[in-house]
Amino acid sequence: MTQDQMLICAILTATMALFLWGRLRHDVVALAALMACVVAGLVPAAEAFAGFGHPAVITVACVLVLSRGLQTTGAVDWLARTVLPDKAGRLTSMAALLGLGAALSGVMNNVGAMALLMPVAVQLAGRLDLTPGQVLMPLAFGTILGGMTTLVGTPPNLIVSGFRAEAGLGHFAMFDFAPVGAAVAVAGVAFVTLIGWRLVPARKATGSEDFATGTYLTEVRVPEKSKAVGMTLRQFERAIEDSGAQVVGLVRNEVRMTAPHGGRPIHAADILVLEADVDALAEALSVFGIELEEQGPSSDDTTDAAPREAPTEQDSAPDTRTRPERDEDIVLRELAVLPGSTMVGRSAADLRLRTRYGLNLLAVSREGRPPRARLRALKLKSGDLLLMQGPAEVMADFIDDTRCVPLGARDLRIPDKRMALIAGAIMLGAIAIVTLGLLPAATAFALGVLASMVLRTVPPRDVYTAIDWPVIVLLGALIPVAGAMQATGAADLLARVLVDTVAQGNAIAALAVVLVVTMFLSDVMNNAATAAVVCPIAIGIAAALGVNPDSFLMAVAIGASCAFLTPIGHQNNTLILGPGGFGFGDYWRMGLPLEVLVVAVSVPLLLVVWPL
Known part of the structure; x- marks a missing residue:
């Protein structure tokens, strides 16, 4: 040789x-x-x-x-x-x-x-x-x-x-x-x-009804004397980062905003929708003096509040996706990550899901089991199953952009019969x-x-x-x-x-x-x-x-x-x-x-x- x-x-x-x-x-x-x-x-x-x-x-x-x-x-x-x-x-x-x-x-x-x-x-x-x-x-x-x-x-x-x-x-x-x-x-x-x-x-x-995340989606009200008043959502999340909790929604003046911008300040009487482990949630609430509004184990509970008119005040860092959302606009989707998807090797934080798309990543299943890493920091792999929440139209754009496969029911349709024949x-x-x-x-x-x-x-x-x-x-x-x-x-x-x-x-x-x-x-x-x-x-x-x-x-x-x-x-x-x-x-x-x-x-x- x-x-x-x-x-x-x-x-x-x-x-x-x-x-x-x-x-x-x-x-x-x-x-x-x-x-x-x-x-x-x-x-x-x-x-x-x-x-x-x-x-x-x-x-x-x-x-x-x-x-x-x-x-x-x-x-x-x-x-x-x-x-x-x-x-x-x-x-x-x-x-x-x-x-x-x-x-x-x-x-x-x-x-x-x-x-x-x-x-x-x-x-x-x-x-x-x-x-x-x-x-x-x-x-x-x-x-x-x-x-x-x-x-x-x-x-x-x-x-x-x-x-x-x-x-x-x-x-x-x-x-x-x-x-x-x-x-x-x-x-x-x-x-x-x-x-x-x-x-x-x-x-x-694993389906949307039985994702084993070990967390609850919980609504908490911010009282006037809370330490969280005046903080931005990003600052608040950093403060509770060790607990593994994340803010997945905000209700202000009876208007629900899904995946609000991190630069939006927290006001008194705001209702924050948190995803957190029960024990970690209790610790975060006690530190900031925040009160439980209502609690439910199902992610579907995040769409219960009826929307009203948009708020009139202007925040220092307005969210680009803050139009009032109807209940039927907010959807849960189970998405499978394709090999070669732009999501592979990146975390939810890397993808800026909330600031770029206005979407929440609620849970991840890998080989039928929840991964041990924190949700926001988890590097995604091909074959992962994601539970995503957000506006239907935005979700559709996200699926196209990232090459994911929606597993929920979908209508088989021909967007353009003439173009289908040409293709x-x-x-x-x-x-x-x-x-x-x-x-x-x-x-x-x-x-x-x-x-x-x-x-x-x-x-x-x-x-x-x-x-x-x-x-x-x-x-x-x-x-x-x-x-x-x-x-x-x-x-x-x-x-x-x-x-x-x-x-x-x-x-x-x-x-x-x-x-x-x-x-x-x-x-x-x-x-x-x-x-x-x-x-x-x-x-x-x-x-x-x-x-x-x-x-x-x-x-x-x-x-x-x-x-x-x-x-x-x-x-x-x-x-x-x-x-x-x-x-x-x-x-x-x-x-x-x-x-x-x-x-x-x-x-x-x-x-x-x-x-x-």
Whole structure:
């Protein structure tokens, strides 16, 4: 083993260890791996960022934008309303939901498909007398399976196609993945529909009526002689910060203000709505001489007071959101944090929820349990379930801005039928161009993005927010690292080790090993990262055995799209953690037999469709 080979193997080992550790975001880990390769001289500095111009990276970004057009115009809502039955039984309803999810994932980003269908799944669970998790996990697995059917269904397919082109064999066509991928998807969806959902633990998801926060929402009146009179709300909150209490509302002159501005001064006779632990609340009241007005254990009690006319006095720091709010304007929403959301890694204080949006964060559930950290200081993670309170219109804007998924009931609607049809036509047109070989995938979908901007199915201001930038950075950073594996000969070395020690020189055994190893890595790493790492090794194994590399590349594509054992292998698995009330060890119960089924179906098909 040469020095360069030892260096790249050490970097890859450290990279996979950091992926497994999970404390750093995947894009940060990938960028660190790239910089390590540059410093070690394995990747020329002038070519360090060449991966960001790779066709696979461009195509992924464009597909994300076109998927946003399908979402915002209501095209998917219309399809869901048309396809999903209203009064069918469990078998028919589950089959329709999973079939729709798998079909959508073949032509759009599978995380987007999952996010759109999650509220439908939660409603369906209630109608079928199932826990939300018993529908959400099957839906997550169904959307993952559907992604393997087309070139653009999932990033690993695009990465595999890119490595094939770099090997001098040309890109895979749009539906080259379908013969094996579709068969595996159909078998997987059938298994989940008939048997798999019964294996899902019946966890009770945390809902707005039973968030275990350990706190009460309490109204307290400020008397004239209270020390709090004259203080701003921000000063008051800082004074009671050690108690963990927070001000979530203010009533003045019978006008209720939700999430009042921190610069608003406290007046005598004001009623403060506090969220606090009972013991801490008593301490805060005694220090400031504040009197209990009324107390109730339910967050719904915060909307009981009837609004009156707005106050006439002008405060020194007026709140920009102080118009009188009607009871029906104030809503409670359960929101699931999407992977890639702008909220990930930030706290309520960092996001300035109250001053920027006029919203209250009332509770957080993580893996079905309340976190131990203080609410305002808690760094949010993907899959967290949030209980938010605020005006309905503001809440809708917040959901759009932060890429959260509302889990409450919502009407399926078509905001603009004409625009929905245009968005669908653009996506189908781009797919047709690639299928007919008129343009490469990156160019065809970039043309689709341009059409979306011109026709405004995706407003130009939303184009960049539609792109999941952590995924783009991950891909752009790891592609040069994978290139270094090939350039140093490390990929060929690892391939020979697998062929000689594990597969014993048998091509079929080697194919199964590549599939199983890829599936395992995909369960503990990001699936796109797994494809980028394993593709050079798969090509090396095919060369060592003197067989068709397409068989092994397709095995990588299948394996990278089958992360069913853990919540970290795929974003859709992460997304259902909170809403499903799941823990880390709940996924393998349905995931393990599903992965065994995938191996049993895909290996024979690979030998027939892509013979060695």
